[in-house]
Amino acid sequence: MNFDDTPQEAAFRAEAKAWIAANAPKQYEEELRKSSLGRTQLKGANILEVAKVWQKKKADSGWACLHWPKEYGGRGASPIERVIWQQEEGPFGKLSGMFIIGHGMCGPTMMAFAGEDQKRKYLPPLASGEKIWCQLFSEPAGGSDVAGLRTRAEKKGDDWIINGQKIWTSGAHYSDYGILLTRTDPNVAKHKGLTMFFLDMKSPGVEVKPIKQANGASDFNEVYFTDVRIPDSQRLGAVNDGWNVSLTTLMNERMSIGAGVSTGFPELFEFCNGLMLDDGPAIEDRNVRSKLANWAVKASGLKYTSMRAISALSKGERPGPENSIGKLVAGSMIQDVAAYALDLQGAAGVLSGPEDAEATGKFQAMLLRAPGTRVEGGTDEIMRNIIAERVLGLPGDIRVDKDVPFNKIPTKGRG
């Protein structure tokens, strides 16, 4: 049980530190440090451009997608080295937000299922941020129930013709490529008729319509497909085996979303340390202290749980379903933390203009983004099911649609 770097790890840390000191866009450091969930913007700069420049610089010097093999644009680094890099990259890591889906989910899926030539062609520009990828899974009829999706793919000669609609596709409006899950056989049970592809988002027939979110931002989209043509060579996995391919994606999703999720605790603690209440400093208040202590041990529990996971990974164990815990705990925690920070300010907690306390706006941004965190990448309920079934071994939910052909499943709840 120790936190010490081995000599190799210490050397790696020193190298990373030096490189970051010499190359990071320091003019944005303070702003990035202060930004919190739902609020990463840079004044007077296009964050997408800044992020792409930083990612390219990292890739050129071998600091991008550290755990990927070198030939695909990575560094072949160990899990621990990856953590060391994240520690050293600090606030600049927030610039990787728009690459998470590509690096965390699409890349690993390509690595597992694409042909060797394709991997060498598509992965390095994904690693370097020159090309951005999105994940086209969810549909109005298939969110938690991903396998309930309706977007059709029909074989025409050597190509597939896609028709249908995706929704909540993060980053589709600036993405170059996407991985796409489709239905190829509606006459069999729903999990058995799916096929996975990857495609160029600029293909004719693809239309991306940004959706305005509950928090006012527009990070996700509707994506419409009208007779979009995809060559069979861009199929990932076998025809009608798309469900298994998507499980690879979803497993990686859990790892990469679950790893560095914000809890809002550091922000709350700092805030309470400076806040005066009517009857004295907030930090001296019995109730405030009790709330803080409860959240503090959740935040540290998550931190050390991920360290245990990394230790296991570095011994060659595979990332397991227990990683669902991160997003599950952090999602509702940040929601509660933000509401509490506002509550402490009484009536003034409602104000969000720049002339009012900077903190208010920050916690309001968290509050308004948190509902999305509890839904994206699997809802709280789905995470609990995963823990109950895959960690604790409890029976799966009863699935009334399991053995029914997809086109016989009811499509409406009432009437």
Add this chain to the structure above:
Amino acid sequence: MNFDFSDEQKQMRDEARKFLAEKCPPKAVRTVLDGNASYDKDLWQGLAEMGFLGVAIPEEFGGAGAGHLELCVIAEEMGRALAPVPFSSTVYLAAEAILIAGSAAQKKKWLPAIASGSAIGTLALFEGKGNPSPEAIKLAAAGGTLNGVKKPVPDGAIADFAIVAARTGSTGRDSDISLFLVDMKAGGVEAKALTSLDPSRGQAELTFKNCKAEPLGAAGEGWSVLSQVLDRAAVLMAFEQVGGADRALEMGRDYALDRIAFGRPIGSFQAVKHMLADMYVSATLARSNCYYGAWALSTNASELPEAAAAARISATQAFQHCAKNNIQVHGGMGFTWEFDCHMYYRRANATALGLGSLSYWEDALIDRMRKRNAA
């Protein structure tokens, strides 16, 4: 970085688990719970023979000299099994106090006796309601004799010796407090067993009347030693709590798989699954905080006070959470004396109080975090 126990330590855990499964089945806990014994003497001797009582005591004092990570591993298993023996009072409190502050003679006399199972020790700190604080200590020490009353004292009625916190000054500062070592057989102290929330572990009232006592550590340093002892014990007790939480979770899971209602195993109802998933979450977060505490304890790191408070809080919450929902999963059966659920529920709520309540440790954690932030 390696944030896990070593293979040898895990092997020791397996050994302890096997030993306790055999020597400490729920039936053995019930013998004490039902009032038929004050503690399980055979188990106590068995633990001594296995080397578990002296696992963190240096070899020169008759222990195994393995260290505190190993003690954490054993503590977890003691909690899992609800071992009805004076392990925490003797090993986490008394032995730690002697290791920190004892003279060479005191170490030589008491540590080998602890390791061999021939001496049970305790810490007499509380005097009625309240949490650990120098102000709450009224029991007076003058001229090497003690006068006053301590309660609750864990295992006080079966202890061979007690470390007693006493007032030796009136300046209003922490330095008014000193520690003493009392041989319970030497006279001057009367022990009365008290009834408590968890009868599988004893509680007592100790009345000192002109009781002869030898100082433990320097005069005026009692409070500083006590806070170290409490922090160290908090980590070890947290491992016991995590062991108990894990076992309660397992019991609930097993019952949910076996029990049929409405034609299905109750574990297939999502309300039950999610309840168990939440139990897993709290036990896992607590375990991770405990690992950090174990690291801080074993290296005597400056982070220990903060790590100990965090481990204590999350392990207390996890054990209470898992124990109460284990009963809920068991339905009406869980509310019977016959089923073991209530033994975990009792232990969870009793261990939540023993080293100071949850709110005491919440306060301590925030103070310590502020100190670190200010530094």
